[in-house]
Amino acid sequence: MKAVRFYGKHDVRIDDVDEPSTIADDEVLVRSTYCGICGTDLHEYTEGPIWTSATPNSFSGSALPQILGHEFAGRVEAVGRSVTTLRPGDRVSIQPQLGPRDGYFGSRNLAFLSGRGATIGLSWPWGGMGEFAVVKDYNAIKLPDDVTDQQGALIEPAAVAVHAIDRSGLKPGGTILITGAGPIGALAVLAARAAGAGRIFVSEPNPNRRSRIEQLGVGAVLLDPTTESVVDRIRQETDEGIGVDAAVECAGNGRALDACIDAVRAQGVVVVVGLMQGKTPVEPFKWIIKDITIQGSLCYPLTIWPRVIDMIRSGLFPVETMIDDEIELTDILEKGFKPLLDPTGAMMKVLVRV
Template sequence: MKAARFHAKGDVRVEDIDLPAELAPDEVLVRNQFCGICGTDLHEFVAGPIFISPQPNSFSGASVPQILGHEFSGTIEKVGGDVSHLKPGDHVSIQPHMGPLDGYFGVRGLHFLGTRGAATGLTWPWGGFAEYAVMKAYATVKMPANLSFRQGAMVEPAAVAITAIDRSGLEPGASVLITGGGPIGALTVMAAHAAGAAKIFVSEPNASRRKRIEGIGIPVTTIDPTAVDLVAFVRQETFEGLGCDAAVECAGNPRAITDCLAAVRPRGTVVLVGLTNNKVEISPFDLIVRDIRLQGSLCYPTTLWPRIFAMIESGRLPVDALIDEVISLDDLVGKGFEPLLDPSGAKMKILVDLNA
């Protein structure tokens, strides 16, 4: 079968590899349909290995070369002997995090926080940028009949956004600032709207991305932070000039983190989603006297998929609006990674059709 494998920084190859010989009792074989390109895939390509490791993963045994891709949907081809909730032919969306089910975080559906675990497309031997993938059955979720495979490939990034809004404590009628207008930022706009936000501000320097977000069909105020004093603007547009109720930082930008902290009202919440290793100056005094909550948000509980399904079905989460293009696996780097890495580009989400 064909698979796109990471070998080293800047070295991702589409190769022919063997199909799995057999399944463990708790595993399933998925024929992959669509897989989305994530910022994590791009970071590994540009600067990896980051999460990918040259050493075998303690839970899964995976190491370089690593099949990429963790935002995907497919069809069950075969099930292991202990699997009863799935059968061949079922349409599924992949929840990529796995680990011991009896661990402290495993029983809470938070495998990504455990001391042992693996993530599909990074530290698990299989991934979405391949014709087939072997998955743990508990990480393979049957989709409702009327959800498309394209929508199924958008569930994982949508879960990141929904969790960020959940952690912000956003209430109906509240205001929120979202910094970063990429795919996660755009999905966070949808999540905030679904949660009942009355005012949604989006800070994004790329004019094409601001236009894309304005075209989703959700009331939103976009701001170019290079041309406007972002904090002053948000305060001017909120009750008594206090600032917004919550902010979600999706860019991994130190300046944006500072802006989020300054733009929220006293007792507001700032949620950090965008990854960065850069240092950020934070005043503990300011956080204390304004009673600010600073919250990290990396992934999501494994139980979230049915809720995302329902939000897509209801139209509250119009994920299709973000899909720009569908490409073949052979074009992953040239027509997928490279356009998405263009800082002036307008692309939001590119899916790979594994049957193209």
């Protein structure tokens, strides 16, 4: 079968690999239909290996070269003998986190925090950018008829955004700042609107991405941090100049984090989603005198898929508006990675037709 495999920095290839020949009793064979290109895939390509590894993963045994793709949907081809929740022909969206069920984190369904877990498409033998993938039964969540495979492929990044908004404590009518209008930032905008945000401020230096946020039609206040003070503008537009109730940092840089800290009101919440490489200077004194909460947000509860599916079905969470293009496996670099890595571009999400 054809598969996109990552070998190392700037080294992604279209390979012919053997199809899965056997599945365990608790496993499911899935034929991939659509797979999203994630920012994590792009980071692997430009800076990796990061999440992928040259040494075998302690749980899965997977090592480079790695079949990429952790945002995907597909159809069930076969199920193991102990699988009762799925049958061949079912359409599914893949929740990619897996790991042992023992120990403190594993027993709490949080293996991705244990250091012993794996992620399909990053540290598991299979990924969504291969024609077939073997997953555990709990990784494959059945899709209803009124949710498309394309929407199903976007549930994973949507779950990241919904969880970040949950962590912010945003209430209906509340105010929120989102820094960085890449795919996760844009999905966080949609999730904030679905959560009932009264006002959404978005800080993004790229005019093309600001235009994409405007096209979402949620009425966000768009800010260019290169030409105006984000904090001053927010103080002007919030009651008594106190700032926003919450901020979600999706840009992955220290300046944006500082803006979030300065923009939230006293006892506000700052959620950090963007991945920052290396150290960044911080001023904890600000946190103390404002009595604010700084909250990290990694992944999502593994049980969130049905909730996100229902949000999509309701029309409150139109994730399909993020899709810019659908490409073939063989075009992964020229029509996928390269335009998504363009710092002046507007593209949010490219789906690979597998």
